[in-house]
Amino acid sequence: MADLFFYGTLCHPPLLAAVLGREVPVTPARLAGHSVFWAAGQNFPLIVEGGAGAEGVLAEGLGPEDLARLDHYEGGFDYRTRDLAVDAGGRRVVARVYFPDAGRWQPGAPWRLEDWVVHWGAVAVEASAEVMRLMGTRSARDIARRYRMILMHAASRLRARERGPARLRRRAVEGDVVVSAWRQPYARFFAVEEYDLGFRRFDGTMSETVNRAAFISSDAAVVLPYDPVRDRVLLIEQFRTGPFARGDGEPWLIEAIAGRVDPDETPEEAVRREAVEEAGLVLSDLIPAAHYYPTPGAKAEYLYTFIGLADLPDGAAGLGGVEGEAEDIRAHLVGFPDLMDLIASGEVNNAPLLILGMTLARERAAIRARHGRGA
Template sequence: MADVFFYGTLCHPPLLRAVLGREVRVAPARLAGHSVFWAEGQHFPMIVEGGEGARGVLAEGLGPDDIARLDHYEGGFDYRTRDLAVLADGRSVVARVFFPEPGRWRPGRPWRLEDWVAQSGPVAVEAAGEVMRLLGVVPAGQIAARYQMILMHAASRLRAGAGGPARLRRQAGEGDVEVEAWRQPYARFFAIEEYDLRFRRFDGTMSQVVNRAAFISSDAAVVLPYDPIRDRVLLIEQFRMGPYARGDAEPWLIEAIAGRVDPGETPEDAARREAEEEAGLTLRDLIAVAHYYPSPGAKAEFLYTYLALADLPDDAAGLGGVEGEAEDIRAHLVDFDTLMTLVDSGEVNNAPLLVLAMALARRRDDIRRRHRAMP
């Protein structure tokens, strides 16, 4: 049996429960001569020697299975344990404390659990479910290497869990889908999840067990900048792996600006950030168009799409992209009639831009009437 002192994210009871797979009683505790800071540039804290004392909680009597689960959850982030005396309930207890490898992280601002819970708590708890499902299947280091993608997937699941209108379609209820087995045969930037499951048939019975797989990518925001005064849009062009893998002779596609929704940001935030990263563009009003699954038979991807008012002078087009992500993007300014010619010819051949172009065609007169006098 072991006693463990937690000073960071695992002080949050829902996260500790998700990691250990059970409820654990903890007591307030303090480690003298230490301080806790955010790890600079990261979404978690680190403990350092020095200071008035690190406050946290003490979990006593953890068993081998608990320790294995903690090692799996923390191990990929280069944390190791030390046995130190902590104060809890007026007692001095020797407990294990997770320390980062020396030099692995730099301390940032002082850590406050309340700040982390407000910013990242629900997403981290959701992500812990996926991390712990991979215990004994995938090494902790591999999980840590793609933890940002796991967080984005978790944020997508939380948004999806809010549900949507069900006026015509069946409204799902508890027990309508029963999962008998789950596997993750591939996981890097994207992932593949495979399920053996049953689902409720329209006659009320459950289906036989079927095997289904889904390509996992997080939610994304797509935005088409439009200048209602000049009556032009900004499009981007870049190499795309999907068309290339299909054997398309033209794997450079004309698209709208798009990118993944990061944990802690809204789809609207993502649209504005991507416009800056891909085209150096500051957007004004965002006009929601449609939010949808582009290929629900095989992909978990969900798109939030927008028209955006923007100032698009002649020098707005150029080269862009995030160099560290190997993005190589060229922007084009085209007038509305040219956009529709590209749609009609098939040169625009991806669903998000097709949807946005048709939405612009439908709303263009009203947008121009309302914004004709805009400076």
């Protein structure tokens, strides 16, 4: 049995329970002569020697399974335990404390658990479910390499729990889908999840157990920049692996600006960021369009789409993309009639731009009346 002192994210009771698979009692404790900081550029803290003292909690009497689960959760980020004496309500207790390997992370701003809970708590707890479910099938190191993607997937799951309308379709209730087995046979930038599951049929009975797989990618946000005064849009062009893998002889696609929604941002923040990264463009108003699953039979991806009002003078189109991400993007300024021609000819052949083009056609007169020179 062992006692552990936690000073960072594991002081959050829901996260500690998720990692250990059970709730454990903790006692407020303090480690003298140490300080806690955010790890620079990360969403977790580190502890360093020196300072007035590190506040935290003490969990006592943890067993071998608890320790294995904690090492799985912490080990991929190069945290190892040291035995140090902590003060727990006047008692001196020798406890294990997770420290990062020397030089692995650099300290940033002073750490406050309350700040982390507001910005990261819910996402981190949701992400921990996937991290712990992979224990025994993926190494802690492999999970750490994908942790950003795991956080993005977790944020997508949290957004998905905001129930949508069900006027025509069945409103799902607990027990309508029963999963008997889960596997993740592939995981890199994207992942594949495989399920053995049963679902409730429309006659009220449960189906037989069937095998289903889904391609896992996080939510994405898409924006079509539109200048209502000049009546033109900005489109981007880039090489796409999907058409190439299909054997398409034209794997460079004309698209709207798009990107993954980071775990610490909203879809609206994501499209504003992507507009700057891909086209050097600052958007003003965002007009929500359709939000949807592009391929629900095979992919977990969900798209948030917008028309973004922008100033698009001559010369606004150029080359863009983020260095280090192998992005090579060319922008085009296209008048609204030309956009409709590109859709009609099939040169625009991806769902987000098709839907946004049709949305703009429907809303164009009203947008121009409010923001432009009129139709």
